[in-house]
Amino acid sequence: MQGASVLKVPNGKLVKARVDFVERLERVQITGDFFMHPEEGIANIEQALNGLKANSTSGELEKAIQRAVLLNQMELVGVDAESLARAVQMAVENGRKGNGQNP
Amino acid sequence: MDKTPEWRVIPLEEHDAYLNMALDEACAQSLTDGDANPTIRFYRWKPSAVSIGYFQSMEEEVNVEQCKELGIDLVRRRTGGGAVYHDYEGEVTYSVIAPEQYFPKGITESYHLICGWITNGLKELGLHAEFKPINDITLNGKKISGNAQTRRNGILTQHGTILYDLDVRKMFSVLKVSKEKISDKMIQSVEERVTRILDHKKVSREDVAHALLKGFTQGKFYSFGKWSNAELDDAHVLVSQRYCTKEWNWMR
Numbered sequence: 001m002q003g004a005s006v007l008k009v010p011n012g013k014l015v016k017a018r019v020d021f022v023e024r025l026e027r028v029q030i031t032g033d034f035f036m037h038p039e040e041g042i043a044n045i046e047q048a049l050n051g052l053k054a055n056s057t058s059g060e061l062e063k064a065i066q067r068a069v070l071l072n073q074m075e076l077v078g079v080d081a082e083s084l085a086r087a088v089q090m091a092v093e094n095g096r097k098g099n100g101q102n103p
Numbered sequence: 104m105d106k107t108p109e110w111r112v113i114p115l116e117e118h119d120a121y122l123n124m125a126l127d128e129a130c131a132q133s134l135t136d137g138d139a140n141p142t143i144r145f146y147r148w149k150p151s152a153v154s155i156g157y158f159q160s161m162e163e164e165v166n167v168e169q170c171k172e173l174g175i176d177l178v179r180r181r182t183g184g185g186a187v188y189h190d191y192e193g194e195v196t197y198s199v200i201a202p203e204q205y206f207p208k209g210i211t212e213s214y215h216l217i218c219g220w221i222t223n224g225l226k227e228l229g230l231h232a233e234f235k236p237i238n239d240i241t242l243n244g245k246k247i248s249g250n251a252q253t254r255r256n257g258i259l260t261q262h263g264t265i266l267y268d269l270d271v272r273k274m275f276s277v278l279k280v281s282k283e284k285i286s287d288k289m290i291q292s293v294e295e296r297v298t299r300i301l302d303h304k305k306v307s308r309e310d311v312a313h314a315l316l317k318g319f320t321q322g323k324f325y326s327f328g329k330w331s332n333a334e335l336d337d338a339h340v341l342v343s344q345r346y347c348t349k350e351w352n353w354m355r
Contacts, residue, residue, distance in 0.1 A: 012237070013185075016163070031160045031355050035183035035210075035238075037253045039157040075254075077183070077210050078237050 003095020007087040009034070013078035017087040019095060021054040028088055034079035041072040045084065054092050061085035108205065111328035112320060113144035115195070115312045120152035120178040123196070125341035127260055128181060129334045130200045135256045138333065141201030143319050145312060148189035148196065152176035153277055156184040156251065160355045166279050175277055179352045182251035182262065184238065188277050193269040193299075195311055197221075197319070198262040203254050211236050214252060217261050221248055224318025225265075228304050228311065238263075245298035266299040267311055 001022065007015045013034035020027040028049040030042060048068040049061060062085035068074075069081060118126065123146055133139035152175055155164050161177060164186040170177055175188075189196065199217050206213040218234040225232045225242070232242040240248035250263030271294055300311055330338070345351045 016160075029355065030158070031163065032158050033156050033183065033185035034158060035156075035251070035253075036158075037183075038255060039181060039183065039253065042158060075210065 001095045001098075003091040003093070003098065005087050005090035005094055007083060007090060009079050009083040012080075012083065015079055015083055015087040017084075017091040019054075019088060019091045021092060021095065023054060025049050025052050025054055025056075025088070025092070030084060030087065032079065035077035036074050036079065038072065038074065041068070041074040044068045044072050045074075049088060056089075058082075058085045058089045061088055108141050108201070108324070110201075110320070110323050110325035111140040111142045112316065112325050113142065113146075113328060113330070114316070115145040115147065117147045117149040119150065120148055120154060120176040120189070121342045121346040122338060123148060123152075124154070124178055124180060124346050125338040126330065126334070127198050127200060127262060128341055128345075129337035130198075130330075131255065131258045131260050132337060133331065133334050134200060134202065134258050139331065140328070141205065142198070142328075143325070144198050144200075145315065146196050146198075147191060147194075148176075149191050150174050150176055151191045151193075152178060152189045153186060154178050154180045154189060155186045157181055158183055158355065159186060161353050164279055166277050170277050173273075173277065177352060178346055179354065180251065180262075182253045182260070184249070184251035186278055187249060187264060188269075188274040189264065190269055190273065192267075194264045194266050195308065195315060196262060196264045197315065198260065199319075200258065200260045203257055203259040206259055210252065213259065214238055214250060214261070217252075218248070218250060218263075220319040220321070221250075221263070221265060221315065222318070223321055224315035225300075227314035227317050228300065228306055230300065230303055240265075242298050242303065245296055247298050247300070265311070265315065266297065267308060268301045269297070269299050271297065 004018045015032040018029045028046045045068045048064045065081040222232045235241045238250045248265045252261040
């Protein structure tokens with residue numbers, strides 16, 4: 001299944017998430033007009049989400065993102081781990097709705 | 104730490120999008136290696152170009168076909184932030200590239216400091232603009248400047264644009280917005296949110312460049328400089344290996 005979402009971070013920037021998933025997240029892509037550096041760290045965040053259960057809670061996704069942020073010593077501006085997690089979770093929900101498979 | 108470095112100022116120059124972005128990176132590398140002074144540069148985009156933020160999708164943000172037709176270059180920046188239409192006639196762009204210890208540690212505070220140089224420059228023109236966090240400058244509540252910053256290997260790079268005479272209709276033809284949004288109503292509403300120097304003051308681009316130069320260099324030791332041969336060589340390599348490549352520009 002595929003899903004997408006768009007989320008405006010309160011007092012921040014726009015985050016868009018695209019996910020491919022079945023039982024687990026298979027491919028996560030996050031785009032938007034936010035800032036984080038080092039910029040390449042976004043790939044580590046996406047990688048950290050791949051393989052997690054598609055029905056992970058927003059909190060579980062946030063923990064994985066937070067770990068990647070710390071590990072890569074990333075600084076986030078206009079976005080935070082919580083918003084990224086919510087965008088990914090919304091993308092999964094939207095994907096399920098689109099396929100008529102509401103949990 | 105010496106807080107009063109001599110700055111190198113590179114006056115208004117014109118390059119294509121790829122070289123403009125590559126020069127910023129080559130300069131940062133040169134500073135990392137201890138081969139360059141902190142640098143302030145002013146430049147224009149020839150031909151006009153669209154730059155997108157590091158995290159944006161080219162396909163999602165840009166009307167690629169329209170850009171091809173109009174001869175507008177497309178480039179991904181190494182900084183985050185949004186898509187920008189850099190009209191050759193419509194704006195002045197700057198970059199500040201310097202060791203990060205010359206700036207406040209906080210990102211917002213360092214945006215505030217450098218954006219203060221811009222507002223000082225605009226003040227020279229009699230325009231009273233203000234910093235609007237996270238990364239904008241507004242004049243009478245409308246955006247007149249957008250800025251983007253990154254830090255790497257102890258070097259801060261911030262670049263941004265100051266709108267001089269932007270063609271809003273053209274901007275909308277190259278940045279992707281749904282068709283119904285390109286109605287007069289939408290353009291009107293964007294014109295309500297965006298403003299340009301020429302809306303307020305009939306000044307030449309030279310006057311603007313001069314005023315910005317003054318704002319950026321106030322209280323600094325500086326001299327006019329140019330790129331070293333090593334920086335130019337590195338920049339040309341970065342153009343061919345990164346900024347001109349499909350892998351980079353269509354990465355997301």
